[in-house]
Amino acid sequence: MFFTIYFYAPGHNLTYALTLISRIYAFALSGAYFATSTDNYTLAKSLEQNAHLPSKFAYGSLAAFNLLPKIYEEVKRIRIAGQMRGLFLSFWSPKLYFKAIISAMTWADSLSQGMASHGYCEEKSRSVIIPILVTKKDWLLFFSILLLFQPILFIFHI
Structure with a gap:
């Protein structure tokens, strides 16, 4: 960039x-x-409750976090299948990522059906069973980082 x-x-x-x-x-x-x-569930709930992001985003990010091990295994499987055919699919290979995206698209329908079967609905407001609060320690960390880096930004005019 x-x-x-x-x-x-x-x-x-x-x-x-x-x-x-x-x-x-x-x-x-x-x-x-x-x-x-933080753990994935707490992070997703905190984004929804404290950052007021849509629940669709929070649960989508939670699904993405939980799918990471499955994606890793799928990429390994695609690489092995390519090697069996005499193709070397490197980390930079577009073929590898295209095949992984195709696999992920097949998972999307299963994921949406699973969310619907658990009662998730975009339009409805969700109740909060366990509120995720921003503590004084969190605010202290935020302001200390801000006070530490702000003078540096002013000095270098960034």
């Missing part, structure tokens, strides 16, 4: 390229922190 913006954007603006890439990294690292610091 940095090279695309710096070399191909009108004006070749270094500040704009650095700003965008730093925000992308901040977004990715904060997402990685949230994903590794």
